Amino acid sequence: MNSLLPVLLVALVNLNFCSQSNPGHLKPFGSVGSLVNIEEIRGNYVDVLKLFTYYLPRSEPIVSRRVLINEESFYMWKTDEKLENEIRGLAKVNIYADSLSNSQRIQMKFGEFLDRYQNEALYFADNVPDIFRSHLTVPQPLQCPAVLPVLQSAILVMNGINSSPLMINEEYDSLACLFRGNKQFVLVNTDKHPDTRQIVMTDNQQAGGSHFNPDKVNFNQFPMLKDVDYHVTNLTAGDCIFIPVHWIFHERSFDSTIAVVYSIHHKQALNVDLNEVQACSNSNKYDRSFTLDQVDFSSTGNEAPSLKDVIINLVKSNSNTYDKWLETLSRYLSFDMSSDVETAAIFDELYGILDHDGNGEIVMSEIDLIDGPHQHHLSDLLYEMFELVDRKQKNKSTKKPPAQKEIDETDEHLHLENYKTDL
Numbered sequence: 077m078n079s080l081l082p083v084l085l086v087a088l089v090n091l092n093f094c095s096q097s098n099p100g101h102l103k104p105f106g107s108v109g110s111l112v113n114i115e116e117i118r119g120n121y122v123d124v125l126k127l128f129t130y131y132l133p134r135s136e137p138i139v140s141r142r143v144l145i146n147e148e149s150f151y152m153w154k155t156d157e158k159l160e161n162e163i164r165g166l167a168k169v170n171i172y173a174d175s176l177s178n179s180q181r182i183q184m185k186f187g188e189f190l191d192r193y194q195n196e197a198l199y200f201a202d203n204v205p206d207i208f209r210s211h212l213t214v215p216q217p218l219q220c221p222a223v224l225p226v227l228q229s230a231i232l233v234m235n236g237i238n239s240s241p242l243m244i245n246e247e248y249d250s251l252a253c254l255f256r257g258n259k260q261f262v263l264v265n266t267d268k269h270p271d272t273r274q275i276v277m278t279d280n281q282q283a284g285g286s287h288f289n290p291d292k293v294n295f296n297q298f299p300m301l302k303d304v305d306y307h308v309t310n311l312t313a314g315d316c317i318f319i320p321v322h323w324i325f326h327e328r329s330f331d332s333t334i335a336v337v338y339s340i341h342h343k344q345a346l347n348v349d350l351n352e353v354q355a356c357s358n359s360n361k362y363d364r365s366f367t368l369d370q371v372d373f374s375s376t377g378n379e380a381p382s383l384k385d386v387i388i389n390l391v392k393s394n395s396n397t398y399d400k401w402l403e404t405l406s407r408y409l410s411f412d413m414s415s416d417v418e419t420a421a422i423f424d425e426l427y428g429i430l431d432h433d434g435n436g437e438i439v440m441s442e443i444d445l446i447d448g449p450h451q452h453h454l455s456d457l458l459y460e461m462f463e464l465v466d467r468k469q470k471n472k473s474t475k476k477p478p479a480q481k482e483i484d485e486t487d488e489h490l491h492l493e494n495y496k497t498d499l
């Protein structure tokens with residue numbers, strides 16, 4: 077009894093100390109602490125040579141202010157009415173919207189989305205629909221012919237009031253351009269603070285549970301946030317921000333916002349021909365008639381075998397039952413998921429979502445639903461499943477000879493990287 081008391085006291089003191097020493101405890105992510113203003117330039121995009129020789133390789137964010145306001149169509153993004161008036165047929169375009177409240181995808185017409193998204197916490201995040209593409213000028217640095225091939229995708233993001241989960245991109249640098257509204261950004265460099273990476277993982281694994289709450293950061297639960305630098309900026313319609321690969325980012329919007337996010341394949345971007353980039357920089361050309369409909373994204377696929385292909389093959393080969401899927405994915409991962417309760421449970425959930433109509437088989441029309449990078453819930457589940465398998469394999473392989481283990485790890489790492497791109 078006597079010996080227990082000091083232990084308790086020490087524990088209590090530590091707890092107190094911990095929360096009191098962090099003025100950001102239970103405050104919004106990045107609102108208190110070491111705040112660093114992100115560098116910005118006004119009226120111009122970042123020079124393409126500087127982007128590819130400094131910001132991108134050195135992993136530094138930068139904001140370009142007021143670069144979209146001279147686009148001919150800039151005004152049309154201002155309200156939903158203007159969008160519907162300017163873009164003939166927009167209301168009838170078929171889309172999938174995502175629901176914030178229950179992580180579901182809902183098929184609807186764009187017009188219906190515009191009627192509903194503000195009141196029902198729906199958001200749109202998908203490849204820029206064709207109908208918008210001729211209205212979007214490719215940002216100046218990406219117009220450089222040497223750079224275009226490393227441009228992987230352009231995603232339109234449209235939402236109402238929102239506080240996003242923490243996000244991180246492991247393969248792409250992003251250029252996010254805001255066409256409507258205001259967004260607060262908070263970025264953390266995980267290369268400088270590797271521990272923080274864990275927060276995003278925890279977030280994925282405990283969806284709905286006691287996960288990271290960006291509006292009320294619990295420093296007792298996430299002590300790795302104690303000494304980090306938060307890089308902050310507020311974007312207004314017309315501004316673009318360059319978010320480097322491996323940076324955690326969080327967005328908060330207090331009104332309706334529209335953004336287009338351009339993804340740049342980081343590894344490929346490190347190998348662009350700098351002489352050609354130099355030439356683009358010297359000429360400083362900016363062709364406002366070079367719009368997104370003139371960009372061929374189909375050529376930017378990566379050569380690595382993809383999980384999506386595995387899935388498509390499954391569907392085509394009559395192997396579309398639960399057991400076949402489990403068996404094939406187990407083979408793909410070299411891990412018997414059926415004999416492991418935890419991974420099997422995740423697979424269960426995954427299959428339930430893919431089998432949209434619940435008839436026990438997955439057909440092509442259901443697979444069509446999983447196309448695009450917007451599939452947050454599905455890719456979260458996949459990530460969770462792969463990561464768990466990865467960890468368990470590593471755990472097991474610690475008993476193997478070291479050389480073998482290393483090969484396994486690299487291999488798995490590649491798998492992990494690939495499928496994140498694929499979905």
Ligand SMILES: *[C@@H]1O[C@H](CO)[C@@H](O)[C@H](O)[C@H]1NC(C)=O
Nearest residue numbers: 111112113114260308309310
């Ligand atoms: C962003 O806007 C918020 C709310 O107006 C303000 O409190 C904050 O200081 C701003 N941050 C920066 C970096 O300007």
Ligand SMILES: *[C@@H]1O[C@H](CO)[C@@H](O)[C@H](O)[C@H]1NC(C)=O
Nearest residue numbers: 464466467468469470471472
């Ligand atoms: C790793 O193995 C140990 C002992 O075999 C076990 O206690 C632990 O739960 C395993 N970890 C994971 C992530 O499976």
